[in-house]
Amino acid sequence: KPQDGGHSTLLSTMKHRNGVFVPPEGLCWLSVLSCLLLACSYVGSLYVWxxxxxxxxxxxxxxxxxxxxxxSGLSPLFVWAWREFTGVRVSV
Structure with a gap:
């Protein structure tokens, strides 16, 4: 049973091999592309005008x-949307 209250996320469906975390296919590329998009939007905002x-x-x-x-004000919303879409959670 998922630990997030029954909600289905990408993390709840990830496989573990010998106790090692194995991310789902494509999560790494999605993370890299999201980071690139955020950086390009920052630099691109300088040249809009x-x-x-x-x-x-x-x-x-x-x-x-x-x-x-x-x-810069919208970037936390972008990071929040990425976290919600991928299902990544921070454990404390």
Whole structure:
């Protein structure tokens, strides 16, 4: 019986071989792609705004700061969604 209150998650269906944790197929790739997507969204947020102004102009700096602030604020939601989708739980 799963230890998460009966909810079916990827972790509850994982196999153990000789007491060693064996992740389900594709979880590693999903984790790597999620990390890459999060990093690219952070860097991409710097280049969203098109402007003829130089990059050190105060208006450009304010727009970039706003973009990074938004992406940084949304990143915990992205990590939460990844955790819910994969079923990964932290044991204390």
């Amino acid at each position: 098109r402007s003829d102004l130089p990059r050190d102009h105060p208006a450009v700096i304010k727009r970039r700061f706003t973009s990074v602030l938004i992406v």
